[in-house]
Amino acid sequence: MVKSSITVTNESGLHLRPASELTKLSHSLNSDITIIHKDQKVNPKSVLNLMSAGITKGATIEIRCEGESEIEDLQKLLAAIASGLGE
């Protein structure tokens, strides 16, 4: 398992549009992915689960990936979040 932390910079946090981008990306990756925000663990492959974490601008989240391609997958997720998820 690999993990890393990152700060969300989207103006309105992970609301529907950026969250669904993250969900779309997660579905394309083979790893089991967990996002942890304030002790709440969510699965980003479900946009509803992801949004239930109420991740707002400036929040630091931890991403965990587990699977054969875990290192590449984690890098892809970090890059996508850092680039603002299409916003």
Add this chain to the structure above:
Amino acid sequence: MIKVSVSKTTAKGYATGQAYIVRQQEVTIDQNKITQQEVQREIYRYEDAVLKAKEELKELAKKSPIFEAHMILVEDMMLYDGVVNKIKDEFNNAEAALQRTGNEFVEMFENIDDEYMRERATDMKDVTFRIMRHLKGIPENAFLNMTKPCIVVANDLTPSEVSQMNMKFVVGLITQEGGITSHVSIIAKNMGIPCFVGVDGILEKVKSDDIIIMDALESEILIHPDEATINLYEKSAIAYSQRQQEIKRMGNLPSVTVDQRKFCLCGNVGSLEDIKQAILQPIDGIGLFRSEFLYMEKDHFPTEQEQFDAYQNAALLLEKKELIIRTLDIGGDKKLKYYEFMNEENPFLGYRAIRICLDQPEIFKTQLRAILRASAYGNIKIMFPMIISLEELYEAKRILEACKGELTKEEIDFDKDIKVGMMIETPASVFLAEDFAKEVDFFSIGTNDLTQYILAVDRGNQKIATLYNTYHPAVLRAIYHTILSGHKQGILVGMCGEFASDKKAAKLLLGMGLDEFSMSAAEVADVKYELRKTSFHKVQEMLNEVLNASSVEEVLNLIVDL
């Protein structure tokens, strides 16, 4: 004619039209339990409905990206699991299972402590209803009878409903529920049509085809206006759109001098109304928001929530443009109805502004918490008035940090990098400017008080009115010293006194290196016009001579050609 006043306005302007009432499509859901044999059939029915919904959304996504997100939502695995489990384990039919699961998620969103996230409950309702329609075989709510300009009035509008409307006929939008970050608001803003949200009870007051006027400047809805009123508004609407075009032309021109020196023009405001007027001008932000009005218009010290509402509203109106909120500046000539100030010999040298706030930290903290909370909604900066010593500044900043700590503990969002600045309006703050510049993010020179304190001239006393002059060399040198001291530490220096709107003074200040000019908003367009045709280098060249002048007369003679 009936008048309804509204509080949440998201787009500006006027609109007149017939009311077009949107009723929510009603569906009745059979709650009958199914048998074990029917479980698989119900799951198939649900999957089929999801597929059809997705097909529909694929088309819609070409028009608006919000539906791409809806495509992800309809197929969400938690939604699917929720529905299927209710079919398998609780023998709900597909409709009942979907209704229950949808409601669970709507409730989840409504409980999130973030306005923007809460609004997403509407998306959830929208998606659930789309699947439900396919389960029940109901066609989409078509707005076929929309054939003339109309103002749409609804309880709430989902993105799907908006996408079905023929927007070329829609001149305004009113919803009974919803907030300023809802989908409708955003669409209205993009279209530049007025939009009122959260208008309580409007559906009881308006019937289909009633003529209504929306006045987003006065925040009013007029129902059944008479002929004269309609004509009056027609004229206002034309004048408004002409003015908008003018400002747009001017606003689009960059704030730079002929030799490409950038400057920043802001408005000074004392109420939310002022902000609504100010944003019609080519401003880059609000350089001075006098928070006193909140205290003066009430019969009690405004609560944190009352203040938060006002600051949040202000931040949203400005759409990410800078908003500098000056903390409470009462005392001096500004009194409160509900608080007794002791009689003072010299109120301007007395118990006022930051001195009151540091003496009664509870009043101060209430305001700072409200400002911090609102900072999550825009580009807010905090400014302390009347500072004369570093100790005062440290104490004010310490209390601010304590408020930040409280909010973090309470998990309330705020801008963690909020910028903190101070007014330079006392001689002490000028002399200590270099020291202060190391401790704040910006300075704002308040020329009205600074002039009166440097010259020891009461600006309200008519008998000595001629002595009061900001062109006095002592005041000019104090201003220049402040700008240099600020720049030495790399912080921005602005001015929020009316001196910044004096055309000659503005040019002189530009030459001194002033970064931001904040004035009553109505002056901004003129000053922008003047500064745009000024050469920064030319003013700089004459600066030394002006600063060395030893009388007002000499100064005025030197700048006569500016």
